[in-house]
Amino acid sequence: MKIIMKNIFKSILTLGLLFSLGSCEDEQDLLFLEPEASFQILSPTDGDGVTLNPETPNNPSLSLTWEDADYGTPTEVTYIVQVDKGGDDFDTPIDVASTTNTYTTITSETLNKACKDAGLAPFTESALDVRIKGTVGTTGAQPTYSTKIAYLVTPYSTDLPLLSVPGNHQGWNPVTAPRLAASAYGKTDFEGYAWLDGDYKFASQNATTGVINWPNDGGGPDYGDDGTYSGVLVETGESNCNNSAGYYLLKADTEKGTYSATLANWAVTGSATPNGWPDPALDHDMTYNPTTKKWEITIALSAGELKFRANNGWSINLGGDSDGDGSMDYGGPNLTVATAGTYTVILDLSNPRKYTYSIQ
Numbered sequence: 001m002k003i004i005m006k007n008i009f010k011s012i013l014t015l016g017l018l019f020s021l022g023s024c025e026d027e028q029d030l031l032f033l034e035p036e037a038s039f040q041i042l043s044p045t046d047g048d049g050v051t052l053n054p055e056t057p058n059n060p061s062l063s064l065t066w067e068d069a070d071y072g073t074p075t076e077v078t079y080i081v082q083v084d085k086g087g088d089d090f091d092t093p094i095d096v097a098s099t100t101n102t103y104t105t106i107t108s109e110t111l112n113k114a115c116k117d118a119g120l121a122p123f124t125e126s127a128l129d130v131r132i133k134g135t136v137g138t139t140g141a142q143p144t145y146s147t148k149i150a151y152l153v154t155p156y157s158t159d160l161p162l163l164s165v166p167g168n169h170q171g172w173n174p175v176t177a178p179r180l181a182a183s184a185y186g187k188t189d190f191e192g193y194a195w196l197d198g199d200y201k202f203a204s205q206n207a208t209t210g211v212i213n214w215p216n217d218g219g220g221p222d223y224g225d226d227g228t229y230s231g232v233l234v235e236t237g238e239s240n241c242n243n244s245a246g247y248y249l250l251k252a253d254t255e256k257g258t259y260s261a262t263l264a265n266w267a268v269t270g271s272a273t274p275n276g277w278p279d280p281a282l283d284h285d286m287t288y289n290p291t292t293k294k295w296e297i298t299i300a301l302s303a304g305e306l307k308f309r310a311n312n313g314w315s316i317n318l319g320g321d322s323d324g325d326g327s328m329d330y331g332g333p334n335l336t337v338a339t340a341g342t343y344t345v346i347l348d349l350s351n352p353r354k355y356t357y358s359i360q
Contacts, residue, residue: 049152057109069134086127115155122157167200174203181352188255192352199240270306293350305334
């Protein structure tokens with residue numbers, strides 16, 4: 001019995017020694033990742049730049065190459081391209097691309113969005129800081145960063161400048177007031193539709209922040225009538241503009257100093273309607289819904305064509321979107337009804353220069 005116990009003890013001791021030796025050998029074989037302090041962006045160089053164009057969103061705008069991030073042992077590295085507003089020291093970095101290569105290309109559309117997120121002003125050359133972040137593993141461990149470069153970018157904006165129309169009709173609050181939109185960025189010819197009821201003014205956006213409010217509350221300048229009520233618009237106007245209750249097509253040009261308000265009561269007309277094309281004026285009047293801010297009519301239509309027009313005339317009429325900008329066009333092509341039936345027809349003019357309709 002003693003001999004058996006002694007042999008068992010020797011076996012256990014031998015196994016322990018073998019395991020210990022194996023463990024030591026495994027520890028010697030372990031490789032530890034030690035990322036270098038930084039690596040270099042090879043191209044572009046500091047001070048290079050680009051002007052972005054909304055007409056070529058898929059064009060390359062930033063082509064980057066960089067050195068391998070050295071972790072001290074062969075391992076796959078994930079690289080993330082990060083940008084931030086120049087001088088902000090990447091306090092809020094924006095990720096724009098990810099790759100396991102040491103090169104990538106950013107499209108104009110992607111870089112433009114990053115510029116907007118970083119707070120760069122459109123149509124103005126500004127510095128955008130660029131760096132590469134390297135990580136390993138599925139959890140993005142062991143981050144290391146390249147040196148940064150300043151890339152000079154002139155971004156664009158497709159957002160239309162806005163005015164709001166605060167007044168008696170909604171409690172004099174520019175934040176919630178109806179909007180007018182300019183024809184393009186940098187233009188001052190504003191247009192839109194609103195229900196008015198007495199006095200009103202125009203409130204503009206803050207040029208830096210884009211906030212619409214009264215000047216003392218962080219907005220841009222406000223505009224009113226010059227006191228003659230002849231369509232002359234002036235900054236911090238001496239008088240409020242004024243119109244009787246109704247739905248109006250509003251236009252204002254803050255550079256030319258003009259404005260107008262044209263009453264616009266909408267109707268449908270056309271071969272698809274019971275009265276056909278008007279001769280001279282047999283339109284089917286729509287009703288304005290103040291809750292939805294849309295014009296509506298429920299009507300029996302036949303297969304045929306129709307259009308929308310205001311005030312039983314053709315001076316203000318809307319048809320299809322012929323230029324593909326997402327808005328119905330003044331004088332646009334006739335709209336088609338394919339199948340006869342009773343329909344609810346809706347005209348939505350509440351989004352300035354993005355006028356839409358539906359036939360349900």
